[in-house]
Amino acid sequence: MSVFSKLNHIFHPESVAIVGASEEVGSMGAMFLKPFLTQGFKGSVYLVHRNKTEVMGMKCYPSLRDIPGEIDYVIIAISASNTPELMKECVEKKVKVCTFFTAGFSESGTEEGIALENEILEIACANGVRIVGPNSMGIYSPATGLYLSSGLSSRSGSLGIICQSGGNAIYLSRVSEMRGAAVSKAVSYGNACDISESDLLEYFAEDAETKVIIAYIEGVKDGKRFYSALKKAAGVKPVIILKGGKTEIGAKTAASHTGALSGSANAWTAMIRQAGAIQADTLDELIDMAVAFTHIPPLRQRRVSIMGVGGGVSVLAADSLLNANLLLPPLPDEVKEKLQQKINNPGYIYTNPIDTLDLFKGMDEVRNTVEALSEWDEIDILIPHMAYDIMGIDPEIWIDSGLTKSIVNVLVDCIKKTDKPMAIVLHYVALAKTYQAFSEELRICCEAGIAVFLSMDAAGKALDKFIEYYENIG
Template identity: 35%
Template sequence: MPLSKAFYPDSVAVIGASADEQAERVDGWLGRLQESGYKGRLYPINPRASQILGLRAYASITDVPEQVDYAIITVRTSLVPGLLRECVSKGVGHVHIYSGGFAESGKEEARRLQQELADAIKGSNTRLIGPNCLGLYCPASGLSFSYGFSTEPGSVAIVSQTGSAMVRFVPLACSRGIHFSKVVSYGNAVDIDSPEFLEYLADDPETKCIMVYIEGVKDGRRFLNAIAKCSSRKPLIILKTGFTASGARAISSHTAALVGSQHVWQAVFKQTNAIAVETFDEALNQLVALRYLSPPAGRRVGIVGLGGGHGVVTADLCEKEGLQVPFFTEETTRRLEKMTGLAVGRGVRNPAEMGLGMTGLYKDFADGLGIVASDDQIDFLLIQLYPEGYVRHWAGGNQMEQALDVIITAAKSLPKPLVMVIGLGYEMDIMGVTLGAHKRCLQSGLAVFSTPEAAVRAVAKLIGYYENTEPEPRELQAEASQQRRVSNMT
């Protein structure tokens, strides 16, 4: 049974749908699929109900009068093997086992039960996802593993051992304009493991960028080949955990191969040009950079905006992450000095504090952006804004709007990419303005981050990725114009 049929099933059965309709609507899989707009045929399976949430219920999957492409098993652990055997005899295409309490619990009896799962599908055409996982999210087909997930399809795919972290990650990403083709939480991987999902996604035309969250792998060779295949075709972000003893101990997994061998993994990242990240936040920022930023021609950044200490700290961060903050050319400095709005003593070197400080925007700030962007020494611009002052004391959110008008307009014609940092603040009135500014940047196709660390790290890794990428795949992700990119990868 091809994986495409798991992501796009014509019929789905929920084995263990609750006869308590309120519970099923609020926290059940049937409720989830109805909310997410699944358009195929839905079959609740429950021996003690004739109808659930407006759908005819069946006592057993074997009673369903047609072929079932996809079944979700959500019952207590001890019942799972028997119900899985029924799915096999019915010839169900893919079975997702949500129930946990198998090998990850570390108990001998639970291991035995997990072995029963493997035995049940042996020699059959039924494929297994899980157990102990959330399964599949595919907005284009209406499959979802959480309430409230976006129904808008996109081009990012995730293969993740963990499910709960994805319940947070997916909405956070969607809030930043990143939407998904397919997300997989595959758990204990009794049957389908990460390499098989990756091989599929490497070929998937709906997927233009892949992220992997991985704790351990069983078949190291196959996994390496799969990520090499993916990363030769599209950007691949890997969040590998368990490098430290504490991390490895924390992984409730019995899959030992390669876990903890950081050197092997670093070699893998290097050979395959995969983008290694260490936290979910970093993964998210990397997706933002990939989604919104045209690849800069080089590593030389012109820092613009609030200067002083913020400028110096950001310059240090840039170099620590492998970027450079060169002096502007003499001509640039001379032209910046001539700007009428430039207060005495403001920086005209790099970082440039040219009229976009705490107190707002000078009228010729747009000219200043153009001057810096045309400097031969500069490959891209980083604008830092910490607009608390705009909100609290001066002209309210209005100055923020005004600054964004100028920046967004300028970005369309600047010859070089532009990265935004807008600090979010720590009070609701500030956050209202700054988060609004973030959203406006994203809607305008500008990469925006909350801290200079986040921005600098993501951009440095993005540049590293493109430096080591062959021209062909580069074209997949990177269009010359940021505007075009926005419609490209969503």
């Protein structure tokens, strides 16, 4: 039986029990419960607390044994010392999978913690119960209504997230939705005493709902198997890896965080490259790469055109993309002539990057520029950018009037009507008023399925690795 067949059921439970359920503000028991009450889980939800009869208006059972129905999935938020007995209850109730938020196991480095983890694993393995964790946030599957935190979208997408850190899993799940790369499934797997990063890579490789995989990993327990799983997954879809703990202090922190053995940074870099995966350096770069693979069609050449407003900004934009191994072909005479026929203004600079204040003078100028550049066969992707807080003009003139929103709407409309790949950069945001406009315009772009980057540096780094991926696979 494949790993996919063995794991697929954990994302589709029909009943959930939360052990350690609570209504105390800020408690993990309350955090796990709230999404089940507000975001439409279609199955049965049971609460367990040995000292309470009711939580948030729902009946509380003193133990799993007292629950009358079947239980597929158990979320555990109680002290580590009580978990072996709870695992025995899970066996009696024929539970399929447990998420252990509970910490205090092998990551503690103590003999007691290691022994406790071994004990719960032994009970689980002997009786067919799968464990996510310990020291994890569990599973996010929007299609089935499973959430590892509040504040997550119910919209299902095509991004699979594998994350050893619970906090990073929450951030990646939230920000990916904000950036228009919605999640298919995400797993915070913590100490990986049972279900590991290798299992999850093999699962996501076969998961038809997942088109792109991103992973934050602090360390692995079986390097040979991990390499095999990574190579298999990277052979069928893009896989982007962020390795945590590449420095000496970072590695020590990883060991105390999830009990992970990090390995050398050079060895990881070599392994990721040999497997055909992509290495990211930050969480935000993970998301930038996810955005690129979600919204930009495959590119195998590096020719870019930039358009926007701001002389200094245009200089730095060129530097950013050229430093990222991209190319900026000079604007050919026929494109210049086409633009001059429609926009003949001394303030218009006919170069690449194109820099002109005329983009702020009317929507026809925006549309004409985009259309002319879209027809330029010697570029592979066009990057319009909006640099908000570089203008000496009162923001009320160009923010409150809706000018920037109008420009973004025209860009979105143009992108929908052309076959030329495009990405938008929204950057240089400083004022509170501007940030409100930026947030709204980011939402417009992302809902339209357009790749948006938050700096030209970020766009350059993402496109460099994105194009390299397609260059390598041919």
